[in-house]
Amino acid sequence: MPLMRAFAAGLSDVGLQREHNEDSFIVLNDFDLYVVADGMGGHRAGDVASRIATETIGEFFKSTANDDVTWPFHFDTNLSEEENRLLTGIRVANRQIFERSTRSRECQGMGTTVVGAMFSLRKQRMYIGHVGDSRCYRVRAGKIEQLTRDHSLVNDYLVAMPDLTDEQRSELPKNVITRALGMQDQVIVDLQHDEPQLNDVYVICSDGLSGMLTDEEIERVVTASPDIRTACKRLIEKANDHGGEDNVTAVLIRIEPAREPADQANDPELARTIASSDLNQTIDDGHTERAAIPHGLVAGVAAQVSLTAAPVPAPAHAAPPTPAITVTVPGTRDSDFMLGEAETMPGIMIPAVEKLRKDEEKK
Numbered sequence: 001m002p003l004m005r006a007f008a009a010g011l012s013d014v015g016l017q018r019e020h021n022e023d024s025f026i027v028l029n030d031f032d033l034y035v036v037a038d039g040m041g042g043h044r045a046g047d048v049a050s051r052i053a054t055e056t057i058g059e060f061f062k063s064t065a066n067d068d069v070t071w072p073f074h075f076d077t078n079l080s081e082e083e084n085r086l087l088t089g090i091r092v093a094n095r096q097i098f099e100r101s102t103r104s105r106e107c108q109g110m111g112t113t114v115v116g117a118m119f120s121l122r123k124q125r126m127y128i129g130h131v132g133d134s135r136c137y138r139v140r141a142g143k144i145e146q147l148t149r150d151h152s153l154v155n156d157y158l159v160a161m162p163d164l165t166d167e168q169r170s171e172l173p174k175n176v177i178t179r180a181l182g183m184q185d186q187v188i189v190d191l192q193h194d195e196p197q198l199n200d201v202y203v204i205c206s207d208g209l210s211g212m213l214t215d216e217e218i219e220r221v222v223t224a225s226p227d228i229r230t231a232c233k234r235l236i237e238k239a240n241d242h243g244g245e246d247n248v249t250a251v252l253i254r255i256e257p258a259r260e261p262a263d264q265a266n267d268p269e270l271a272r273t274i275a276s277s278d279l280n281q282t283i284d285d286g287h288t289e290r291a292a293i294p295h296g297l298v299a300g301v302a303a304q305v306s307l308t309a310a311p312v313p314a315p316a317h318a319a320p321p322t323p324a325i326t327v328t329v330p331g332t333r334d335s336d337f338m339l340g341e342a343e344t345m346p347g348i349m350i351p352a353v354e355k356l357r358k359d360e361e362k363k
């Protein structure tokens with residue numbers, strides 16, 4: 001089986017009924033890391049929480065690129081290195097949001113969902129972690145599968161009482177989530193891995209997309225689009241056509257062959273993406289878009305990519321680390337808090353990692 005690579009694009013839109021966008025996302029090409037966060041808390045605090053989440057996870061991956069860095073939480077030997085890294089990044093983000101909300105009156109009560117996907121070039125696996133109701137789908141051969149389970153009141157009721165009638169289900173509030181970042185200083189993260197196949201497309205998104213489109217509609221748009229950047233735009237447009245009741249964010253990750261550098265340089269679609277690989281701008285219609293160049297390319301120049309490494313089997317998946325505390329706290333995106341505007345903190349990761357490491361040593 002040929003070595004595979006990940007190729008991603010993302011798009012976010014405020015929607016038609018919200019005044020500002022509380023969603024955030026990152027496409028971190030160098031680490032094959034993709035994250036979507038959907039903030040809550042009312043006024044401007046929701047976007048603060050979601051930005052802290054995406055920026056903190058991204059900075060954690062950057063700051064732990066070297067093996068000699070001390071991690072802020074204990075390494076769980078029951079999990080693979082990739083799972084530990086994704087788990088710890090999300091846990092650090094949770095602690096940052098929680099501490100910010102406790103020391104800032106303007107940010108009190110803020111939180112965010114998060115879904116992150118990390119592709120391992122070495123192991124040829126996709127690792128997925130999530131908290132809340134932001135989702136990860138996989139589109140394969142004309143079929144779509146939801147890989148994550150929503151941490152929502154409705155879903156928890158359905159798991160506990162699967163025989164609920166449609167009438168009973170309709171009486172449950174739809175905007176209540178039972179797990180989110182920032183609610184407590186500890187959070188349980190659902191982790192899993194998936195075995196990608198060539199031409200798979202992973203869709204990670206906020207509920208502004210999954211709440212407006214059926215799974216089948218998402219699959220049809222992805223399958224019918226000529227490339228993933230077009231698919232992102234069409235998904236956003238379709239969500240707005242259906243009412244655009246919330247902010248809408250989608251990051252699409254396509255699995256394709258890891259080609260020789262000469263083939264990569266002659267790829268027209270890749271060339272277009274390279275030309276805009278640093279794109280992170282607000283477009284005239286209110287979209288925020290980022291494009292990612294595939295792993296192994298730097299500054300538009302094809303780098304040498306090893307095609308001889310065989311996939312390495314990952315250890316069996318295990319449950320989240322035992323020190324974590326199960327937290328079930330209802331939260332909504334329509335908070336009554338009167339919150340003021342706040343900004344994210346630049347460079348939060350390095351002191352944050354050190355502080356969290358010292359806190360863990362004291363325990």
